[in-house]
Amino acid sequence: MLPLQGVKVLDLSSVVFGPLASQTLADYGAEVIKVEPPEGDSTRHTGPAAEPGMAAVFLGSNRSKKSVALDLKQGAAREALMALVAQADVFMHSMRPQKLGGLGIDPQTLIERFPRLVYAGLHGFSQHGPYAGRPAYDDVIQGMSGLASLMQMQSGEARYLPTIAADKTCALVAAQAILAALFRRERTGRGGFVEIPMFETMVSFNLVEHLYGNHFEPPLAEAGYPRVLTPWRRPWRTADGHICMMPYTSLHWRRFFAEVGEPALAEDPRFVDIAARTQHIGELLALAGGFVARGSTAHWLATCERLEIPAAPVSRLEDLPRDPHLAATGFFAELDDPRMGRLRFPGVPVRFDGERAPVRMPPRLGEHTRESLVAAGVPGAHVDALIADGAAIVPSA
Numbered sequence: 466m467l468p469l470q471g472v473k474v475l476d477l478s479s480v481v482f483g484p485l486a487s488q489t490l491a492d493y494g495a496e497v498i499k500v501e502p503p504e505g506d507s508t509r510h511t512g513p514a515a516e517p518g519m520a521a522v523f524l525g526s527n528r529s530k531k532s533v534a535l536d537l538k539q540g541a542a543r544e545a546l547m548a549l550v551a552q553a554d555v556f557m558h559s560m561r562p563q564k565l566g567g568l569g570i571d572p573q574t575l576i577e578r579f580p581r582l583v584y585a586g587l588h589g590f591s592q593h594g595p596y597a598g599r600p601a602y603d604d605v606i607q608g609m610s611g612l613a614s615l616m617q618m619q620s621g622e623a624r625y626l627p628t629i630a631a632d633k634t635c636a637l638v639a640a641q642a643i644l645a646a647l648f649r650r651e652r653t654g655r656g657g658f659v660e661i662p663m664f665e666t667m668v669s670f671n672l673v674e675h676l677y678g679n680h681f682e683p684p685l686a687e688a689g690y691p692r693v694l695t696p697w698r699r700p701w702r703t704a705d706g707h708i709c710m711m712p713y714t715s716l717h718w719r720r721f722f723a724e725v726g727e728p729a730l731a732e733d734p735r736f737v738d739i740a741a742r743t744q745h746i747g748e749l750l751a752l753a754g755g756f757v758a759r760g761s762t763a764h765w766l767a768t769c770e771r772l773e774i775p776a777a778p779v780s781r782l783e784d785l786p787r788d789p790h791l792a793a794t795g796f797f798a799e800l801d802d803p804r805m806g807r808l809r810f811p812g813v814p815v816r817f818d819g820e821r822a823p824v825r826m827p828p829r830l831g832e833h834t835r836e837s838l839v840a841a842g843v844p845g846a847h848v849d850a851l852i853a854d855g856a857a858i859v860p861s862a
Contacts, residue, residue: 467494478559484526485636491529505830515805527827534831534858542856548841557585591662606631610667697750711775725756798824831858
């Protein structure tokens with residue numbers, strides 16, 4: 466039995482921030498009903514697809530869910546949505562807050578009507594500041610939260626990370642916050658409103674190490690953790706490739722310098738302890754990189770294993786499904802779909818009681834509209850009328 470079995474989540478979010486959060490809840494056992502507009506989530510059309518509406522980016526953050534498609538511009542569809550909300554433990558959305566009142570799904574309205582409901586607002590910015598209600602996407606938040614500036618500090622050019630870091634990080638925080646709200650409800654019997662703003666979440670994320678000397682007043686050093694900002698913090702070039710190598714402790718560095726025939730460097734005042742190494746990290750890594758370039762990748766992997774220095778080769782994304790550890794742990798899941806053929810998914814990373822939760826197919830648009838509305842108490846004839854009027858959508862034949 467998975468921890469969230471019996472918990473019902475109604476997810477009106479789109480793109481990646483919200484869908485990845487609800488996918489995490491689905492992985493933990495919740496029944497997640499994804500409520501989509503008639504055209505579906507935009508990610509249904511982002512990336513390669515073996516079937517229209519089932520593109521790669523959609524598959525990546527919508528596994529193990531159900532899909533109900535409603536045109537919430539129509540009053541009848543909004544009434545049907547209320548039937549679903551009445552049975553839900555969690556209601557979540559990523560819409561701009563000013564749009565909610567017109568649909569009758571603002572937090573005050575729903576929590577007053579359903580006191581046990583956990584209402585999660587996944588916003589770009591907190592509603593309590595001047596940025597409230599602004600639209601936000603990953604690139605915008607990477608820039609505003611300091612990530613692009615960190616890239617400039619390291620490389621000389623302001624850039625985004627080559628991953629949707631804000632969407633994915635904030636999704637995990639959203640799942641965590643929803644779980645905390647559910648835990649509080651189990652103690653108090655009441656739900657409530659939890660807000661997860663992307664901007665504040667990513668500022669918090671970035672400043673764990675990068676507030677640095679600005680923790681103090683007056684500052685004891687500039688903001689930014691030097692060890693991760695030096696341009697030399699990168700895979701080191703070897704004689705025939707690259708290696709990810711991490712001498713960290715004083716023992717690691719003593720062993721490394723002895724191995725390269727320069728044991729005296731371990732006593733160099735610049736490198737003698739972690740405080741000194743942090744202050745002179747660029748010099749240290751540049752020096753070490755020069756030594757590493759003399760040997761092959763295989764040489765250094767074997768050497769680091771012997772010296773107990775953390776090291777690994779650089780893996781390509783397409784090689785990960787064949788990684789021996791991931792293969793041995795059964796991490797990747799493969800599903801056979803009658804229309805799309807064989808599909809591969811990353812598995813659920815955590816295990817409960819030694820078992821990994823199963824991965825189920827992401828839903829086709831409106832695949833569960835009829836069954837979910839009927840299960841929520843909407844009469845079948847009324848569901849048929851909603852479909853006929855275009856207020857509810859089911860997959861076309």
